[in-house]
Amino acid sequence: MPSASKILDGVSLSSLLDDHYYAEARALALSRLETSATSGRIDLEGPPINDESDIVLGYVISRLVLAAAENQALVNYVALSEARRAERFLDSEADEGLVEVANSLGITTLELNGSGFNLNFIDYVRAASNLREGDWKLSNRGVSNGVVTLDRRTVVRLMREVIRQHLEELPEAPREIKDQFEGTIDDLQSKVSKTFVERIGGLNEVVGERQAEAMKELGRFDLSKAPPCFNLNLMDLQAGVNLAHPSRFFITTFLSSLNQDPEAVMRLFATAPDFKEAYTRYQVEHITGKTSSTQYSPPKCDTLVSSGVCPGPNALCRQIRHPLSYYRVMAESEKDSRIRMERILLAALKKEEYPVQLLKQNIDNLGEVDFSYPEKIEMRKLSAASKNKDASQVRVKVSHFQGRVYSVDMPGEERKIWITKAVLNLRQGNVDYDCLPLTDWKVALPINEANFKSQEIDLVVRPMEIIFHENEDPRKMFMVLAVVD
Numbered sequence: 001m002p003s004a005s006k007i008l009d010g011v012s013l014s015s016l017l018d019d020h021y022y023a024e025a026r027a028l029a030l031s032r033l034e035t036s037a038t039s040g041r042i043d044l045e046g047p048p049i050n051d052e053s054d055i056v057l058g059y060v061i062s063r064l065v066l067a068a069a070e071n072q073a074l075v076n077y078v079a080l081s082e083a084r085r086a087e088r089f090l091d092s093e094a095d096e097g098l099v100e101v102a103n104s105l106g107i108t109t110l111e112l113n114g115s116g117f118n119l120n121f122i123d124y125v126r127a128a129s130n131l132r133e134g135d136w137k138l139s140n141r142g143v144s145n146g147v148v149t150l151d152r153r154t155v156v157r158l159m160r161e162v163i164r165q166h167l168e169e170l171p172e173a174p175r176e177i178k179d180q181f182e183g184t185i186d187d188l189q190s191k192v193s194k195t196f197v198e199r200i201g202g203l204n205e206v207v208g209e210r211q212a213e214a215m216k217e218l219g220r221f222d223l224s225k226a227p228p229c230f231n232l233n234l235m236d237l238q239a240g241v242n243l244a245h246p247s248r249f250f251i252t253t254f255l256s257s258l259n260q261d262p263e264a265v266m267r268l269f270a271t272a273p274d275f276k277e278a279y280t281r282y283q284v285e286h287i288t289g290k291t292s293s294t295q296y297s298p299p300k301c302d303t304l305v306s307s308g309v310c311p312g313p314n315a316l317c318r319q320i321r322h323p324l325s326y327y328r329v330m331a332e333s334e335k336d337s338r339i340r341m342e343r344i345l346l347a348a349l350k351k352e353e354y355p356v357q358l359l360k361q362n363i364d365n366l367g368e369v370d371f372s373y374p375e376k377i378e379m380r381k382l383s384a385a386s387k388n389k390d391a392s393q394v395r396v397k398v399s400h401f402q403g404r405v406y407s408v409d410m411p412g413e414e415r416k417i418w419i420t421k422a423v424l425n426l427r428q429g430n431v432d433y434d435c436l437p438l439t440d441w442k443v444a445l446p447i448n449e450a451n452f453k454s455q456e457i458d459l460v461v462r463p464m465e466i467i468f469h470e471n472e473d474p475r476k477m478f479m480v481l482a483v484v485d
């Protein structure tokens with residue numbers, strides 16, 4: 001608030017952090033953080049027990065300590081406590097005062113309308129972005145001429161969100177401040193009462209334990225097969241970010257479609273700063289069908305893109321339309337090696353009809369294909385690797401990479417085989433080398449990234465002889481077995 005920031009006029013950072021005159025403000029800063037971290041509430045006595053300017057300066061110092069602590073989960077916990085504290089004050093403000101505070105916090109379109117308040121719908125949607133359920137949905141509010149009409153209680157609750165969002169975006173402490181005042185900030189942190197220090201440590205531990213526990217509970221779920229939308233939202237959740245409703249809905253339905261127990265899914269949400277067990281349990285059990293007649297499915301990519309859940313597609317995403325397809329394609333390397341080889345051959349031959357004879361010839365010619373390779377393998381040039389029947393490690397550039405989907409009818413069956421493949425060529429010097437298409441996207445994705453960045457990449461390859469047309473000699477191609485970390 002402009003009137004509060006006036007208190008900072010003429011106060012230098014060095015005196016704020018070092019001067020004895022501001023000792024009370026520093027103590028209040030620590031108390032602010034301490035009560036927030038221990039109870040989720042900030043209880044500070046106002047005047048006459050504490051001076052108003054000490055309270056304001058204490059707030060500034062607490063932000064400095066938080067910025068230096070560099071722990072986003074902690075920043076989010078404190079942001080929620082601060083927002084709750086502000087909400088208590090706003091609750092007792094006169095309507096005019098409420099409008100003034102909202103306006104100075106950037107909600108400039110809030111105005112009084114008789115006994116209610118008018119708010120531009122864009123400001124409403126922005127402020128309520130984390131509250132998209134029930135009455136909070138714009139469609140349930142009713143918009144007239146771009147304006148939403150709200151009652152006082154709703155405005156106060158919205159302001160809590162605005163303040164929380166604002167405080168979660170704590171800028172990084174500038175390097176020079178960190179360097180110049182590192183000792184002072186450390187000192188301040190070390191003066192934080194024992195409870196606070198333990199709580200911070202404890203808090204990190206609790207969050208860490210909850211995360212480890214939650215991931216353990218997910219049992220057979222394999223994170224390395226999950227699409228970017230799942231992994232990034234999960235990372236946010238574990239960093240203590242309050243996820244918006246569409247993200248929570250997606251995480252819940254995605255995991256439940258992969259047969260994860262609702263109890264394990266619920267525990268994942270226990271790391272969110274606004275976690276409420278009973279409420280979360282109700283939501284998760286409803287969505288997963290445990291307490292309702294419907295088990296909801298995860299939305300398609302199109303929907304996840306428009307609701308802001310998708311962080312942007314990678315090369316595999318561009319070949320699929322649903323996040324569950326992503327997980328299924330990523331499981332290719334778990335198939336039996338005979339089926340895996342057959343699928344690679346089908347992808348390479350790309351015939352319109354299932355090539356029974358050609359497949360048989362190739363499989364007879366190749367014998368049993370082993371996708372494993374020894375731990376120690378020789379580094380070779382691609383030209384030498386093509387003459388050596390063993391696996392070789394090669395350092396190459398990728399001259400061509402393209403994702404494709406291939407399908408063919410199964411003979412005598414009413415089903416198709418679908419294969420999501422990556423077509424690629426490797427280059428060393430000025431020579432391009434042909435490769436069998438990749439169906440294992442755990443290998444294909446890092447290769448695509450190297451191609452995108454024009455970087456060299458270390459791969460494990462083995463030469464194979466493939467017959468493309470009956471009665472023709474086989475052609476030599478590389479099979480890429482793995483990416484070397």
Ligand code: SF4
Nearest residue numbers: 227229301304310317
């Ligand atoms: S494109 Fe689909 S699968 Fe890929 S990140 Fe976006 S929503 Fe997820």
